[in-house]
Amino acid sequence: MSPAQNAMLADLRAVLPPPAIVTDRALIAPWEVDWRRRFAGTAPALLAPATTAEVQAIVRAAARHRVPLVAQGGNSSMVGGATPPADGGVLLLSLRRLDAVRRIDAEAGLAMVEAGVVLQRLHEAALDRGVRFPLTLGARGNATVGGLVSTNAGGTQVLRFGTMRGLTLGVEAVLADGSVHDGLQALPKDNRGYDLDQLLIGAEGTLGIVTAATLRLVPAAGSRTVAWAGVADPAAGLALLRRFQRATDAVESFEIIPAGTLAAALAHLPGARPPLAGAHAWHLLIEATAPTGAEPPTATIEQVLAVAIDDGLVADATIAASEAQAEAFWALRHALSDAERARGPAAQHDIAVPVAAMPRFMEEAAAACEARFPGTRASGFGHLGDGNIHFHVRAPAGADPARWYAEQAPAISGFVHDLVTAAGGTISAEHGIGQMKAGELARLLPPGDLAAMRAIKHALDPLGLFNPGKLLAPVSTAA
């Protein structure tokens, strides 16, 4: 532990209760490595405040002693966004004890919750009051509200209600000077200058420490209709989505899966059965919901699908006849990542292109990758409704995984990122930048935007206290 860290902890011991300062190596170690074990670092202490005032005390002490902090929620980052650096220079700042559900106003559709509240608990707390927090994702048992806000998390239900940015009405955060920005009132109309809430959403803990948020709740889903359809190409999928959107705003998920990826999932998942009898090049998984007490959306979904089959837009389709069948459809979707991983080493990409460009991109990018890197197999599945593609490029058969990841994968990812940038898309749709993509962001973001982001970072965190090395790579001093 550095002298500065020691002095900072001495200061904090005078003002914080003992559980807020953890120096036991065994208790810290699990939080020094990301959950996929790709990024590891070290932190000589973990600070675990239970109130916003305690976070303020920590930030002030950090500023006084020039000790940077890495904020951490559920440690479920996909890009090493919450893992400390290797040099031991930072302290971990865990927000998990800041976990009060301060208020749920079901009538107004608002939840005011602290940063450490785990997503699953928020789901349950909302359902207990007859309402719903609509965003969900695989890590719902670990991901915290603070992390979800700070990474502008997405998931499978973004089509209707948006990402966290659309669901976060206000943010409470501790700024680098130790002051509290309090946006929790979440006024629908408020034009008092720059929107600090929006700036903190998706900032990955580099501009301030999110301590609480006011989130939007929606009516609980009383029923859902889950359908599966086979189409000839992604363009047909997009055309079908547009038909649904004209007919209803009940569609929450619209996922697209190529035949090969589905076959892998069917092989991977014990007892799984194909939803449709025939062979189709592309598959669509569609979910629509209706609030409690309202008519289920089944009739509308059925009607749109029937017309689309008559028109030849859709080759075949089926609607889950039971909740068990609906779960079985979703189980296939959720098995895709594992099934893809089981097929061998692959470079995975969390990318998005403009929705209208997605059909062409999915086909052309795969072909371009396979041509440029002989022996690889490229495929994408994803959220057709928001242009988000999980794009995987698998190693040639027989490749040594460790060597391939080290020697080939970076060039492949660079190539994919070039393609997506040329298509007007993004190298990070959902997962953020963290440490994994900071270099690629610096390479591919327009220089003016990058300079603006660096200027904002320096303006709001002049001492570099918050999550150093994440999102914005250090400026290279080399020519």
Next chain:
Amino acid sequence: MSPAQNAMLADLRAVLPPPAIVTDRALIAPWEVDWRRRFAGTAPALLAPATTAEVQAIVRAAARHRVPLVAQGGNSSMVGGATPPADGGVLLLSLRRLDAVRRIDAEAGLAMVEAGVVLQRLHEAALDRGVRFPLTLGARGNATVGGLVSTNAGGTQVLRFGTMRGLTLGVEAVLADGSVHDGLQALPKDNRGYDLDQLLIGAEGTLGIVTAATLRLVPAAGSRTVAWAGVADPAAGLALLRRFQRATDAVESFEIIPAGTLAAALAHLPGARPPLAGAHAWHLLIEATAPTGAEPPTATIEQVLAVAIDDGLVADATIAASEAQAEAFWALRHALSDAERARGPAAQHDIAVPVAAMPRFMEEAAAACEARFPGTRASGFGHLGDGNIHFHVRAPAGADPARWYAEQAPAISGFVHDLVTAAGGTISAEHGIGQMKAGELARLLPPGDLAAMRAIKHALDPLGLFNPGKLLAPVSTAA
């Protein structure tokens, strides 16, 4: 004209076509005064670029010669946000010639339009394609997209579709270094660092020059249902709104008007008739729409109102039987401001409080004002659904208008702003800060937020090129 301005114009004459540089006093004069003639300034030249590249050339020349720019759209600011200062030190930058509707994608619900497009033209362009841009306001014949984005404009239809922030999916803007930030792709999922689009929305032209935006379009309204209801107090109005929101998402406007203000409008508007027969302390104007081809929302509105009357929540209500009657209801609402003005001098306030706090605030703030400033009469009307109140405090009978505005009104506004701040509200709900409220913002915003905004301003506009003196008042050097 200063030597620096002269040198800048000489540079620009070499690269811009003649219509882009206006020095004719007669052509400049109308743009040196705001439309309500409250703020006047002077600018020795007006620059009128027709392309984003021309804006870049202007910003680069401004930076080279250290000549600040005041961006202007329709000059319909309510807070002197687009009026040049009196010292002649700035040049006006009119975006009105940058007026292409670049693209309307009715299918995807997107419009890509340049900053100078007037709101009314956007409305028409969307309707021509069978879709709708839902935000509207009184100045729709003058207000431009660039100004609407830069002030995060609101209006009467915010309840369902939000302010400009909710309708702006991406922004194109020229930054202080002359680079273009291009957010027009408007990716639904994009986590590449800080959200510059969101930072530019509502920044009042102080961080960059918005040159175009991608806006959200919604299905055209095929029918509307307009209702009028009388209630005993604002709390009953809010309870009724919540019932509507549980029953349908079709409600777009929910306006509340006290009896006295309505009486003034009835007296002011020739031939106007009261919508309801009896006397009611508070009145509600409600509008719901349905897309073309869908069932009109009338039955739902009728049913909710009928139950509310049975319950005693609503005293009386009526639904406009024709489009003419609907227009007559709205004509009353639109006459409120003029009618209030006709009652004599008044300090007007564009404020908002949390929606749940609005019923109590409307009654208590009026009483507090009248007690504190004897002889005044205070009343508020506004958008109950989003907590936005137009709060007017009228001068005592017989007061000399000029003297009262100069000597009494500022203290009254300070008092109202203190009340609204104590209630967790905002001193600017819709109109922004401009020059009119910059002092009050500096007085009432939490110091940490104010410091953060100043730091952001300095970071993105280090030379102070963009709209000097607006939004953030100059830092006082006095103790």
